[in-house]
Amino acid sequence: MNLVILFFILFFSLSFFFIGKARVLRLANYNIKNLNSLPEYYGYYLAAWCALPALMILFFWSIFELSIIKIFVLSDFKLDPTIDDNKLNLIFSQIVSIAEKKFSGTIPQNLIPYVEKFIALNKIIELSKFAVLFSAIILSLIFAYRQILKNIKARESVEKIIRGLMFLCATLAIFTTFGIVLSLLFESIKFFTSVSIFDFLTGTNWAPGRAFVRDASVQTANVENVFGAIPLFWGTTFIAAIAMCVAVPVGLFSGIFLAEYSSRKFRKITKPLIEILAGIPTVVYGFFAALTVGPLFRLVGEKFGLEVSSESALAAGVVMGIMIIPYVSSLTDDVINAVPNSLREGSFAIGATKSETIKKVVLPAALPGIVGSILLAISRAIGETMIVVMAAGLAANLTLNPLEASTTITTQIVTILIGDQSFNNPKTQAAFALGITLFFFTLFINVIALSIVKKFREKYE
Amino acid sequence: MSKVEKIKLLKKRYKAERRFKFYGILSVCLAILFLFILIINIFSKGSGAFFKTEILLNIKFDEKKLGLNINSSDKEIQEANFEEILKDALLVLAPKVPELKQAELIDMVSIDAALEVKKFYFYNKGVLNKIAEVPLTLSDDLDQVYKGNFPRDIPEERRRFSDFQLKIFDDQISKNKIVYKFNWSFLTNADSREPELAGVASSLAGSFFTILVCLILSFPIGILAAIYLEEFAPKNKITEIIEVNVNNLAAVPSIVFGLLGLGVFLNYFYLPRSTPLVGGMVLALMTLPRIIIPCRAALKAVPPSIREGALALGASKVQTVMHNVVPLAMPGTLSGTIIGLSQALGETAPLLLIGMIAFINVVPATPIDPSAVLPVQVYLWSESAERGFVEKTSATIIILIFFLIIMNSFAIYLRNKFERKWS
Numbered sequence: 001m002n003l004v005i006l007f008f009i010l011f012f013s014l015s016f017f018f019i020g021k022a023r024v025l026r027l028a029n030y031n032i033k034n035l036n037s038l039p040e041y042y043g044y045y046l047a048a049w050c051a052l053p054a055l056m057i058l059f060f061w062s063i064f065e066l067s068i069i070k071i072f073v074l075s076d077f078k079l080d081p082t083i084d085d086n087k088l089n090l091i092f093s094q095i096v097s098i099a100e101k102k103f104s105g106t107i108p109q110n111l112i113p114y115v116e117k118f119i120a121l122n123k124i125i126e127l128s129k130f131a132v133l134f135s136a137i138i139l140s141l142i143f144a145y146r147q148i149l150k151n152i153k154a155r156e157s158v159e160k161i162i163r164g165l166m167f168l169c170a171t172l173a174i175f176t177t178f179g180i181v182l183s184l185l186f187e188s189i190k191f192f193t194s195v196s197i198f199d200f201l202t203g204t205n206w207a208p209g210r211a212f213v214r215d216a217s218v219q220t221a222n223v224e225n226v227f228g229a230i231p232l233f234w235g236t237t238f239i240a241a242i243a244m245c246v247a248v249p250v251g252l253f254s255g256i257f258l259a260e261y262s263s264r265k266f267r268k269i270t271k272p273l274i275e276i277l278a279g280i281p282t283v284v285y286g287f288f289a290a291l292t293v294g295p296l297f298r299l300v301g302e303k304f305g306l307e308v309s310s311e312s313a314l315a316a317g318v319v320m321g322i323m324i325i326p327y328v329s330s331l332t333d334d335v336i337n338a339v340p341n342s343l344r345e346g347s348f349a350i351g352a353t354k355s356e357t358i359k360k361v362v363l364p365a366a367l368p369g370i371v372g373s374i375l376l377a378i379s380r381a382i383g384e385t386m387i388v389v390m391a392a393g394l395a396a397n398l399t400l401n402p403l404e405a406s407t408t409i410t411t412q413i414v415t416i417l418i419g420d421q422s423f424n425n426p427k428t429q430a431a432f433a434l435g436i437t438l439f440f441f442t443l444f445i446n447v448i449a450l451s452i453v454k455k456f457r458e459k460y461e
Numbered sequence: 462m463s464k465v466e467k468i469k470l471l472k473k474r475y476k477a478e479r480r481f482k483f484y485g486i487l488s489v490c491l492a493i494l495f496l497f498i499l500i501i502n503i504f505s506k507g508s509g510a511f512f513k514t515e516i517l518l519n520i521k522f523d524e525k526k527l528g529l530n531i532n533s534s535d536k537e538i539q540e541a542n543f544e545e546i547l548k549d550a551l552l553v554l555a556p557k558v559p560e561l562k563q564a565e566l567i568d569m570v571s572i573d574a575a576l577e578v579k580k581f582y583f584y585n586k587g588v589l590n591k592i593a594e595v596p597l598t599l600s601d602d603l604d605q606v607y608k609g610n611f612p613r614d615i616p617e618e619r620r621r622f623s624d625f626q627l628k629i630f631d632d633q634i635s636k637n638k639i640v641y642k643f644n645w646s647f648l649t650n651a652d653s654r655e656p657e658l659a660g661v662a663s664s665l666a667g668s669f670f671t672i673l674v675c676l677i678l679s680f681p682i683g684i685l686a687a688i689y690l691e692e693f694a695p696k697n698k699i700t701e702i703i704e705v706n707v708n709n710l711a712a713v714p715s716i717v718f719g720l721l722g723l724g725v726f727l728n729y730f731y732l733p734r735s736t737p738l739v740g741g742m743v744l745a746l747m748t749l750p751r752i753i754i755p756c757r758a759a760l761k762a763v764p765p766s767i768r769e770g771a772l773a774l775g776a777s778k779v780q781t782v783m784h785n786v787v788p789l790a791m792p793g794t795l796s797g798t799i800i801g802l803s804q805a806l807g808e809t810a811p812l813l814l815i816g817m818i819a820f821i822n823v824v825p826a827t828p829i830d831p832s833a834v835l836p837v838q839v840y841l842w843s844e845s846a847e848r849g850f851v852e853k854t855s856a857t858i859i860i861l862i863f864f865l866i867i868m869n870s871f872a873i874y875l876r877n878k879f880e881r882k883w884s
Contacts, residue, residue, distance in 0.1 A: 066731055089728075096731055159779040166689035169682045173706040173753075176746050180717060183724030250488040257485025274492045279865065281807025283836040284503065284858050287843050291851065292502055322495045329492070353474055355481035376712065383714020385810035386836075390843060410716050410810070417723065417814050435720040439713065446712040 001126065002062065005133065009054050012137060013047040020046030024148055037155035045154045048161050049144035054137050061129055069121050073114055184439060187432035194426045195227045200433060203228015206396035206407075208416060208427045227430055229437070231396035235406040239317045239392060240381040242402060246321025247377060251328025252370070258329070259336035260358055271333070278326040286390030289319035294391055297403075306403060311393035313406035320387050327377040331453075335369030336362060338460045369456040375449035379442045385410040409434050503862075507855025513644040513657065514607045515596040516570065516633060520550040520578060522588050531589060543578040554629055565626055571598040571657045596640065601657040601849035603630055607639065610848065621848075647856065651822045652833065652841075656849025659842070661857055663824045667737055667817070667832030668806060668864075674741020674828055675748060675805050680798055682745075683752030684787075687794075690753070691760040692782045711750035718747045719811030727815060735816040735831035743815060744805040751804060755797025759790040792879035796872035803868040807861065809836040835861045 021043035028034035035042075070092055077083050077091060091111070097103045098115045099122070148154065192200070207226045254274060258267050294315040301308030308314075339362050347357040363370070393405025394415060416431040462470075524530060526545050529537060551566050552558070558566065571577075574597045581595045582588065602622045605611045607630075617624050633639050650660025690707075694700040722743035726732045732739050763786050771781040787794075812818075817837055825832035833841065835857060842854040 063730075093731070155777065159777060162779055162783075163689075163693060166685045166693060169685040170689040170694070170703050172682060172686065173703055173710055173750065176710060176721075176749070177706050179725055180713070180721045183721055183729075184717075187724060250491055253484050253488035254492055257482070257489050261482055261485055262489075270489055270493065273496060274489070277492065277496055279803070279807075279869065280499070281809065281836050281839075281861060281865070283807070283809040283839045284499075284861070287839060287854060287858065288499055288502060290843060291506075322492075322499075325492050325495070353478045355478045356474070358481070379712060379714075383716065385714070385716045386840065389810075390840070410714070413716060413720070414810065414813055418818060432720060432724065435717055439717050442712065442714055443709060446709055450708060450712075 002058065005058060005130075009051050009058075009133075009137075013051040016050045016141065017043040017047040019043075020145075020148055023145075024151075027149065027151070034151075036151050036153050041154040041158050042148045044158045045148060046141070046144050048158065049140045050137055052161070053140045054133050057133055057136055058129075061132075065125055065129075069118065069125065072121055073118050076114075180439065181436075184432050184436040187429050188436045191426055191429035191433045195430075199225065200227050200229055200430075202230065204230045204398055206231045206412070208412075208430055227426070229409075229434065231398045232407060232409050232412055232434065234398055235313070235392070235396070236382055236408040236410075238400075238402070238406060239313050239320065239388060239408055240378055242314060242317025243320035243324055243381045244374070244378060246318055247324040247328050247381075248374060250321075251325045251377075252332055254325070255329040255332025256336065256358060256363075259333045260354065260362070271330070274329055275326045277323060280323070282323065282384060282386040283390070285319050285323050286386040286388075289315050289387055289391035293319055301403060308403045309393070309405050311391060311405045312403050313392055314402040316388050316392035316406075317402065319391065320381055320384055323384070323387070324377045324381055327380055328373055331373030331376070332366075332370055335366045335373065335453075335456065338369070338457070339365045340460060366456075368452050368459075372449045372453035372456065375445050375452070379445040379449070382445075383410065383438065383442050385414060389414050409438050413438075503855050503858050507852060507857075507859045509608045509610070510647055510852040510856030511644050512608075512641055513646070514599045514604045515640050515642065516599050517594045517638045517640060518547075518550050518570075518597050519553070519592050520546055520595050521592045522546060522582060522590060523549075524590050527589075529589065531586070535583075538579070538583060541579070543575045543582070547575050547578050554633070555625075562625055565623055566629070569600055569603060569626055569629070571600055572655055573658055574598065598646070598657050599639075601655065601847060604657055605848050605852075606630070607634075607641065608852075610852070647853070651824050652820060652838065653822060654820075656845075656847045656853055659850070659853055661835065661838060661860060663821045664833045664835050664838035664857070665860075666824050666826075667740075667821070668834040670737035670825065670828040670832065671740040671744065671812075671834050672802055672806055674738055675744040676798075676802060678742065678745035679748045679752055679801070683749050683798065683801075684756055684794060686749070687753045687756030687760060688782060688787065691757045692786065693778070707750045707753050711754060715747055715808055716810040716814070718743050719814030721746065722811060722815045733829050733831075735819050737817075737825065737828040737830075737832055737834075739815050740812050740817050740834065741828065743811050744808060747808070747811065748801045748805045751801040752798050755800070756790075756794045759793025759797065760786060762793065763789045789881065792875050796876045799868050799872040799875075803865050803872075806868070807836055807865060809840055812837055813840070835864075 021039045024035060024042040025032075025039050028039075032039065073095060074088055074092060077088060083091075094103065094108070095111055095114050095118050098107055098111060099118050203225060205225055205228045258271055262270070290311070294310050294312065297312060297315050298308045298310055343361050343365055344357055347361045348354075352360065388408045388411045392407060392411060394407055394411065395405045396407050396412075397404055399406065413431045413434050416427060523546055526549075527541050527543065529541050533541075547570075548563075548567060551570070552563065555562070555566060577597050578595055581593070585593065599607070600622075602611065602620075603626065606613065606622065606627070611620070611622075613627065630639070646658070647660045648665075649662050650658055651663035653659040686707075690700070690704065694703075722739060726739050726742060727734055732742075767785050767789060768781050771785045772778075776784065812834060817831075817833055818841065819831055819833070820841075821831055821833050823830075839854055839857050839861070842850045842857065
C-alpha cells in the first residue's frame with residue numbers, strides 16, 4: 001500500500017518539476033535573465049514542496065498508525081486486571097496475524113470480533129491517510145505555485161532544503177545508536193524486573209530452557225537462578241583469548257615483516273592476500289571450524305589419548321584467530337609505517353641491527369597504535385557470532401579446559417531467539433539483556449582503542 | 462671485552478637478526494597458508510555438488526496404467542499418476558525380487574522421480590505406449606557413492622544403502638546406464654529436505670532482494686551524510702557527536718543490529734517477518750557507517766583548488782559540491798559502497814534473528830515474501846545430518862565467494878580505472 005503511495009508521490013513531484021519549469025519560463029517571456037534563479041530551481045522548488053510534506057506525513061503516520069489502532073482494539077482487554085502488558089502484546093500480535101491471514105493453528109474464536117474491528121479500523125485509517133496526504137499535497141502545491149509566480153529566490157530555498165536533507169541523513173547515525181540502546185534497554189528492563197541484575201551478573205548457572213518449567217510444585221523459584229551469565233562471560237573471554245593467541249603473534253610478525261623487511265613488490269601481493277581472510281564471510285569460517293578443524297582436533301586428540309569434544313572452544317578459537325589475523329597485521333603495518341624514519345636512522349647510526357632497531361626503537365614508538373589495533377581485534381572477537389554458534393557448542397561450562405565445549409554471549413542470543421515466536425517471557429528478554437551487555441562492553445573497548453589510535457596518529461602525522 | 466668475545470657477540474646478534482626475520486616470513490606464509498587451506502578445503506568438498514548422477518531407465522508409457530490417451534489435455538497429464546510405470550520400470554532392473562527388496566529398489570531414485578517422468582512425458586507426448594529411456598535423478602546416497610564420498614567397504618548396517626542396491630547400481634554402471642552430468646537443478650531448484658533435489662535458487666533470489674533493499678536505502682543516505690559531514694558540517698558539538706557515532710557504529714557487533722531489527726522493525730512496527738525487506742533494512746543500518754567512512758575519504762581526496770575554482774566562478778556552495786566535487790569523488794564513493802555491500806552479502810547473524818532462517822521451498826518473487834539468503838542457507842545446510850548436504854553447503858559457499866570476488870574486483874577496477882591521482 002505504502003509503496004503505491006510512494007510511487008504516486010514520486011510521479012506527482014516529477015510532473016510538477018516540469019510544470020514549474022515551464023510556468024516560470026512563460027512568466028519570464030522565455031528570457032532567463034528576467035528570472036531570479038535558473039528555471040530548473042523553480043521546478044525543484046515545486047517538486048520538493050510536493051514531495052517533502054507528504055513524505056513526512058507518511059513517515060509519522062506509519063509510525064503511529066499501529067499504536068493508535070492498538071489502543072482502540074485492545075480497549076476491552078485493558079479493563080481486565082488479570083491481563084498485563086505482555087499478554088496484551090501477545091493478543092495484539094495474534095489479532096494482526098489473523099487479520100493478515102498468516103495465523104497458523106486454530107483461530108481462537110473469542111478474538112474474531114476484535115479482528116473485524118481491527119480490519120474496519122485499518123480501512124478507516126487507510127482512507128483517511130489518503131485524504132490527508134492528498135489535501136497536504138494540494139495545499140503545499142498551491143502555496144509553492146503562488147511563491148514561484150512571485151519570482152522568489154528559488155535557488156536559495158532549494159539549497160536550504162538540500163542542506164536540511166543532508167543533515168537529516170547524517171543524524172541517522174545518532175538515531176541508530178538511540179534505537180539500539182532504547183530497544184535493548186526496553187526489553188532488558190522488563191527482564192530485570194523478573195530477574196535481579198545482581199543474579200544475572202554474578203550467577204554461575206545458565207539454563208534458560210528451565211525457566212519455562214513453572215508449574216505449581218516448582219513455583220517461580222527457578223526463574224531466579226537459571227540466568228547466571230558468568231559462564232557465558234567466561235566462555236566469551238576464553239574463546240577470544242584463544243583467538244588472540246593465534247592472531248596476535250602471526251598478525252604482529254606479519255605486520256612487522258611487511259612494513260620493515262619485505263620488498264615493495266612482495267608487499268603489494270601479500271598484503272591483499274592476507275586481507276582476503278577478513279573478507280570471507282564468517283559463516284564460511286564456522287563451517288570450516290565445525291566440519292574440518294573440529295574433527296581434526298578430535299582425531300589428533302585421540303592419538304594422544306585426550307578427550308576432545310567435537311565442538312570445542314579450541315577449534316572455534318583457533319579459526320576465529322585466523323579470521324582476525326588481518327585486523328592485527330594491517331593496522332600494525334600502517335602504524336609502523338607512520339613511525340618517522342629519523343628514529344630508525346638514529347638507531348642504525350649507533351650500530352644497531354635491523355631487528356634490534358625494530359625491537360628497541362620502532363615497536364616502543366608504535367606501541368600505542370599496536371595496542372589499539374589489538375583492542376579492536378579483541379572487540380571483533382567478542383562480537384563474532386557465526387563461528388562460535390557453529391563450532392563452540394551450547395553447554396554453559398565454567399571450565400578452563402579448551403578441549404571441552406564452551407558457549408558465548410552471542411551463541412546464546414542466537415539460540416534463544418531462533419525459532420522462538422513468543423516474545424514476552426524472561427527467556428527471550430534475557431537475550432536482550434545479553435545484547436546490551438555485549439553492546440556496552442564492545443563500545444567500551446572500541447572507545448578506548450579509537451582514542452589510543454587517534455592520539456598516536458596525532459603524535460606522528 | 463676481547464676481540465674473540467666481540468666477534469662471538471656479533472655472531473649472536475646476527476643470528477638473532479636472522480631469527481627475527483625468519484619469524485616474520487613464517488607468519489606471513491602461515492597466514493597465506495591458512496587462506497589456501499580454507500579455499501582448497503571448501504572447493505574440494507563443494508565442486509562435486511555442481512555435478513549429479515542420473516540413471517537411464519527404460520520406462521514403458523502404458524496407456525492403461527496412466528489413464529491417458531493421445532488427446533489428453535495438459536490438466537489430465539498433471540493429474541495422472543506416473544508412480545506405477547516408474548515402479549514397473551525399476552522392477553525390471555531386478556526381476557523376481559521379494560516384496561521386501563522392492564522398497565529398496567524404489568529408494569534408489571529420488572523421491573521426485575515420478576515428477577521427472579511426468580515432466581519427460583509432458584515434453585515428449587509421442588512416447589505413449591512406447592518404451593523410452595528417461596534420465597532420472599539418483600538418490601543422494603548412491604550419488605555420494607558414485608562421487609566416492611561414501612566408502613563401500615564399511616559393514617552394511619552402518620551404511621545408508623544396502624548391498625542389494627549397490628549390486629544393482631554397479632550392474633547399471635557396467636551397462637553404461639549411469640550418467641554423470643552438470644547439475645543445473647542445483648542452480649534452479651529451491652531448498653528441499655532431500656539433498657539431491659535441494660538448490661540455491663530461493664536463497665539466491667532472497668540475497669538479491671535483500672542487497673537491493675540495502676543498496677536503495679544505504680547508498681543515497683550514506684552519500685548525503687558523507688557530503689554533509691565532509692563539506693557542510695560546522696565545527697560544533699552536534700557534528701562531533703555524529704562523527705563519534707558513525708565511528709562507533711562501524712565497530713558494533715553485527716548481531717546487535719539483528720536485535721535492533723527484532724525489537725524495532727518486527728515487534729514495534731509489525732513488519733513482515735523473515736522477509737528481504739526487513740533484512741535489507743537491518744543490513745542498511747549496519748552498512749551505513751561502512752559506506753560513510755570511505756565516501757568521506759574520497760571527498761577529502763578532491764583537492765581544494767577544484768572547489769576554489771568553482772566558487773571563484775560564482776557557483777554557490779551546494780552547486781560547487783554537487784557539480785564539481787561529488788562527480789570527481791564518485792569512483793571512490795562507488796567502490797566504498799560496493800565493498801560495504803559485499804560485507805552485507807556475507808552477513809548471517811542479524812538475519813538469523815529477524816527470522817530469515819525459515820525453510821523456504823519456493824523462490825521468492827518480491828521483497829516481502831519470506832526467504833532465505835545465501836549465508837543463512839550455508840548455516841541451515843551445515844546443520845543437516847545428511848552427507849549430501851556437506852557437498853551442497855560447500856557449493857553454496859563457492860557461489861557466495863564467487864559473488865564476493867566479482868563485487869570486490871569491480872570495486873578495485875573502478876578505483877584503478879577512474880580514480881584520479883592528484884599530485
